Amino acid sequence: MEFFIDGVPMQAEDGQTVIQAARANGVDIPHFCWHPELSVPGNCRICMVEVEQEKGDPWFDIACNMPVTEGMRVLLHSEKIVRLRKQTMQFITLNHPVDCGICNKSGECTLQDFHYAHNGQASLSRDAKTHATKFFPLSDRIMLDNERCIMCTLCVRFTNEVSQSKALCAVNRGDHALIRPAEDANFDNDQYSDNVIDLCPVGALLSRQLLDHARVWYLQPTRSVCPGCERGCSIDIWHRKPEWALRALDPRLNTRIDRVTPHENPEVNGLWVCNKARDLAALFERPRATQATLGGAATDLATATASAARLIAAARHPVALVSSWGSNEELAAFATALAPHVQPFVKADHLPLPGEVVEDHLLIKPDKNPNRRAALALFPALPGTLAEAITPQTDLVLVWGEGFDGSAVPAGARVIRLDAYADPVQAQADVFIPVSIQTERSGHYTNFAGVVSPFTACFAPAAGIAHAEELFRAIGLALAPAVAGALTGPAA
Amino acid sequence: MTWWERAYLPEILRGLGITTGIFLRNMAKWVTGRRGAVTTYYPEEKRADFAPRNRGKHILTQRPDGSPQCIACNMCATVCPAKVIEIEAGFDANDPQHPKYPVRFEIDYSRCVFCGLCIEACPEDAIRMEQDVPSLVAGDRWAMWLTMDEMLTWNPKQDVAKPYPPKPARPAPGEGAPGGRGPSTH
Ligand code: SF4
Ligand code: SF4
Ligand code: SF4
Ligand code: SF4
Ligand code: FES
Numbered sequence: 001m002e003f004f005i006d007g008v009p010m011q012a013e014d015g016q017t018v019i020q021a022a023r024a025n026g027v028d029i030p031h032f033c034w035h036p037e038l039s040v041p042g043n044c045r046i047c048m049v050e051v052e053q054e055k056g057d058p059w060f061d062i063a064c065n066m067p068v069t070e071g072m073r074v075l076l077h078s079e080k081i082v083r084l085r086k087q088t089m090q091f092i093t094l095n096h097p098v099d100c101g102i103c104n105k106s107g108e109c110t111l112q113d114f115h116y117a118h119n120g121q122a123s124l125s126r127d128a129k130t131h132a133t134k135f136f137p138l139s140d141r142i143m144l145d146n147e148r149c150i151m152c153t154l155c156v157r158f159t160n161e162v163s164q165s166k167a168l169c170a171v172n173r174g175d176h177a178l179i180r181p182a183e184d185a186n187f188d189n190d191q192y193s194d195n196v197i198d199l200c201p202v203g204a205l206l207s208r209q210l211l212d213h214a215r216v217w218y219l220q221p222t223r224s225v226c227p228g229c230e231r232g233c234s235i236d237i238w239h240r241k242p243e244w245a246l247r248a249l250d251p252r253l254n255t256r257i258d259r260v261t262p263h264e265n266p267e268v269n270g271l272w273v274c275n276k277a278r279d280l281a282a283l284f285e286r287p288r289a290t291q292a293t294l295g296g297a298a299t300d301l302a303t304a305t306a307s308a309a310r311l312i313a314a315a316r317h318p319v320a321l322v323s324s325w326g327s328n329e330e331l332a333a334f335a336t337a338l339a340p341h342v343q344p345f346v347k348a349d350h351l352p353l354p355g356e357v358v359e360d361h362l363l364i365k366p367d368k369n370p371n372r373r374a375a376l377a378l379f380p381a382l383p384g385t386l387a388e389a390i391t392p393q394t395d396l397v398l399v400w401g402e403g404f405d406g407s408a409v410p411a412g413a414r415v416i417r418l419d420a421y422a423d424p425v426q427a428q429a430d431v432f433i434p435v436s437i438q439t440e441r442s443g444h445y446t447n448f449a450g451v452v453s454p455f456t457a458c459f460a461p462a463a464g465i466a467h468a469e470e471l472f473r474a475i476g477l478a479l480a481p482a483v484a485g486a487l488t489g490p491a492a
Numbered sequence: 493m494t495w496w497e498r499a500y501l502p503e504i505l506r507g508l509g510i511t512t513g514i515f516l517r518n519m520a521k522w523v524t525g526r527r528g529a530v531t532t533y534y535p536e537e538k539r540a541d542f543a544p545r546n547r548g549k550h551i552l553t554q555r556p557d558g559s560p561q562c563i564a565c566n567m568c569a570t571v572c573p574a575k576v577i578e579i580e581a582g583f584d585a586n587d588p589q590h591p592k593y594p595v596r597f598e599i600d601y602s603r604c605v606f607c608g609l610c611i612e613a614c615p616e617d618a619i620r621m622e623q624d625v626p627s628l629v630a631g632d633r634w635a636m637w638l639t640m641d642e643m644l645t646w647n648p649k650q651d652v653a654k655p656y657p658p659k660p661a662r663p664a665p666g667e668g669a670p671g672g673r674g675p676s677t678h
Contacts, residue, residue: 101563101565101567101615101616102563102564102565102591102592134585134588134591135585135588135591143585211583212564212581212583212591212592213581213583215566215570217570218566243575244575246578247578247600248578248596248598248600248637249578249580249596249598
């Protein structure tokens, strides 16, 4: 059906509210409490619009809860609406502390933006502001600043409708209203709790990890994929912009993951991610392996690559354990360059941790590896008992990635390891080559449903770290003449 | 040139006479404790005739209890055209009046252009520039970073422009601040 916004004709579907129809037509109506995926409480009133009538006075209603009707004429910028919005902003900021200088949301704050867009005036109130709890620990991960809260209840509705933990509620009324944990629930148990930090339009819900350490305008997002489980949620990894690189302070701050937010992807994760994605910094920033070794002695990458090729060429029953954290590109390179020379099996790099939620109603999937499906499409899975894959005849085991302790390797067999993180077993390998991690390379993962998502490099790898994809090609090149020339050892 | 000038020696003697005269005059003033030639014994001595609004060395102002007034908001660092201010923030939830404070605050004097924009941007009057020009002599560029302890060694009692009010008492829980915080300026 047709309707009008400020006199411009637009198309709307049956049952759409004004705010939805306007967004579908590229017009943004200011809103705090409305969210496309949550119910409509209509409590902030900033989305108020004027509707012109054929005859009689115009009337006013909130765009988030008013269905579009045929021929409706909506005004967003009439004199009355402009004044109304200004007064609404005055009201919402009545008890707001406006401590933007130290607020984590500053730079992304809707309240700040709307103040400049729709109000821009000092408070007219002569009364003292109502004070409230400044830093209330809502959970181990989240701190609540009640003074900044504007009671939009987005967080409460999120825990009721999306994460379904029902962990938050609102207590008291008027300017004494507070967000509080619900009595019979524990917000710590909500696997999606960190989404409320993004959801909160102001800096009331604060991530304890990020608390006041970085200002958002110093950070940039890089599109990536969460490797936490086979869902492979699309995420943005935020890190310091190169033009704001620090010189005097710790240079590691320049290559640190400051925060992780969901990247909207309707095919995979919609608008949310679970807390495991938020903790990727801890996963990726574990101590790294940086030195290629031959039997524990340091060597350079070229020598290690050549030695690995020589060992593979010399082996009679080589077995390879393929990482289920490799990208599609790396797996393809492995399939063309190495698979003809070794017997590959796909291993699980990560298993669910004790106490970890294995599967739930929303996103979390049981397999804790991002790319097992793509790996299984190319290579067979590791059999239930390792002994079926690694038999006493096996004289070479190539281990790519984590999750294999090496005790099953028969005595006398040679071991080649490719890994990104430091691990004492690497010193026992005949050849060890350090490889790059997901934040240092670009590629794609295929999730459990077959959806392919890209990830992009955020940082450059340190010198002496190889990209597995290039490594496989190099080994493959060295191997081809070696096998054809009946082990004459050209790589030596 | 006249023949007198071309004779050379008399002019040399005249020049020596002028030099000796000035030397003796200054010497006499110096011996009697007055100021002679306008010479500054740099770097021990600083010039006394800087303009009152000269933009020199950065200082961080302090609260009456001696803590830096800076709230580590990074406004100065953001506005700085040379991008030479680096601040590491700390957070203390037990001090709700001033939860955020600088742990490290450094300015790279090898690249600062003394534009004063950082001072303009600060919402807290926490950073200022002294009249005196800093000593910009250093063996290498890393020694030219001005650190927080150096910026805090300035004695606020001598600063007439900044009245240091006593720190307001924290309101007891449940009781509003005396007089409130006043209407916001935004
Ligand atoms: S929530 Fe927004 S307006 Fe309020 S202090 Fe933070 S940045 Fe400023
Ligand atoms: S904490 Fe944030 S999301 Fe929750 S009600 Fe307050 S302003 Fe809204
Ligand atoms: S004076 Fe100018 S260049 Fe120097 S630190 Fe301040 S803003 Fe930066
Ligand atoms: S602008 Fe002022 S308060 Fe903010 S960080 Fe700089 S000196 Fe500190
Ligand atoms: S967005 Fe419509 S009332 Fe809040």
